[in-house]
Amino acid sequence: MSVIFGFFALLILVSACWVVTLRNLFRAALSLGLVLLGVAAVFILLEAEFLAFVQILVYVGAILTLVVFAIMLTAKLQPAPSIPAFRHQLPAAAASLGFFALLTSVTSSLPALAPAQELVTLASLGQQLVTTLVLPFEVISLIFVAAMVGAIVLAAPRATPPKR
Amino acid sequence: MPVHALLLLSNALFCLGVFGMLTRRNAIGLLLALELILNAAALNFVLYSRVFGAVHAQAFALFIIALAACEAVVGLAIILSLSRSAKTILADDVNLLKG
Numbered sequence: 001m002s003v004i005f006g007f008f009a010l011l012i013l014v015s016a017c018w019v020v021t022l023r024n025l026f027r028a029a030l031s032l033g034l035v036l037l038g039v040a041a042v043f044i045l046l047e048a049e050f051l052a053f054v055q056i057l058v059y060v061g062a063i064l065t066l067v068v069f070a071i072m073l074t075a076k077l078q079p080a081p082s083i084p085a086f087r088h089q090l091p092a093a094a095a096s097l098g099f100f101a102l103l104t105s106v107t108s109s110l111p112a113l114a115p116a117q118e119l120v121t122l123a124s125l126g127q128q129l130v131t132t133l134v135l136p137f138e139v140i141s142l143i144f145v146a147a148m149v150g151a152i153v154l155a156a157p158r159a160t161p162p163k164r
Numbered sequence: 165m166p167v168h169a170l171l172l173l174s175n176a177l178f179c180l181g182v183f184g185m186l187t188r189r190n191a192i193g194l195l196l197a198l199e200l201i202l203n204a205a206a207l208n209f210v211l212y213s214r215v216f217g218a219v220h221a222q223a224f225a226l227f228i229i230a231l232a233a234c235e236a237v238v239g240l241a242i243i244l245s246l247s248r249s250a251k252t253i254l255a256d257d258v259n260l261l262k263g
Contacts, residue, residue: 005166009173016177019196020184032196035177039203042170046214051225055206058229063199063236070192070240074247078190079254085189087256092186100179107171115165116217125226128219136223140230147234151241157248 005045012038023085025078029067036060050122170211178204191246191255195239202232 011034018031036059043052079085129137177200184197206228213221247253250260 002166005169009169012173013176013180016180016200019200020180020187025190025192025196028193028196032199035200035203039207042173042207043210046165046170046210048210048213048222048225051206051210051222051229054226054229058233059199059203063233066236066240067192067195070243073244074192074253077247077251077253085193086187087189089187092183095186096179096183099182100175103175103178104172107175108168110168110171112167113215115214118217120213120217120219120222124219125222128223129226133220133223136227140227143231143234147237151237154238154241155244 001045005042008038008041008045012042025071026068029064029071032067033060033064036064047119050125165214167211167215170207174204174207174211177201177207189254189256191243191253191258192240194255195236195243198235198239199232202228202235 015031015034015038019028019035022028022031036055040052040055040060043049043055181197181200181204184200185194188194188197206225209221209225209228212218213225243253246258250258252258
């Protein structure tokens with residue numbers, strides 16, 4: 001169990017480093033795919049199979065495809081190799097390392113609880129989504145509609161005003 | 165179950181995302197780093213849903229994934245219209261709301 005977990009943790013960390021350091025955006029997007037698959041595997045290890053499937057379906061299937069599309073559509077605008085792709089690397093590394101130390105000092109003091117006996121079943125998740133959590137569920141669907149309409153309005157070419 | 169190791173993993177993922185947000189100049193690279201941050205949050209939610217046997221935590225992890233999809237759609241639409249009108253995808257070069 002811990003060996004499998006260590007393997008996926010290493011996979012996630014190494015490919016997350018690639019995501020933020022690779023200059024080629026296409027390769028960074030593919031490494032993001034590796035991170036997402038690793039996180040889905042950790043979800044399965046945590047016995048949240050439904051979320052793992054949603055993660056693969058939505059993230060790897062939809063979001064990553066969209067990102068790859070955007071990278072290819074804007075490939076002509078990629079800056080020349082002489083222009084640096086990163087800025088303020090040392091201060092940013094110091095800041096995020098400090099933030100990591102802060103977060104770790106907080107989380108390491110949390111008690112290591114034993115996992116619960118009863119598992120979260122898909123049936124109970126679905127039941128909660130239409131009873132207690134019905135308001136956030138509906139808000140999410142409203143946000144989906146708004147995002148879809150907004151994306152179409154933003155990305156569609158400007159209509160030229162009719163000539164008189 | 166390695167609770168502390170998983171917390172450490174999601175902390176590291178979050179901080180790598182923050183590093184990417186601070187250093188990338190390309191707007192698409194910023195979106196990639198943002199996905200790392202959202203995944204770290206979802207990982208924490210799923211971890212504690214396992215620890216406490218809580219259904220709500222898994223539901224909110226689901227909402228995080230849904231919101232990430234919306235954010236990616238709108239962000240990429242903005243980047244596409246930016247590449248069309250401003251001819252750049254570097255986030256530093258964008259200084260007009262309309263133009």
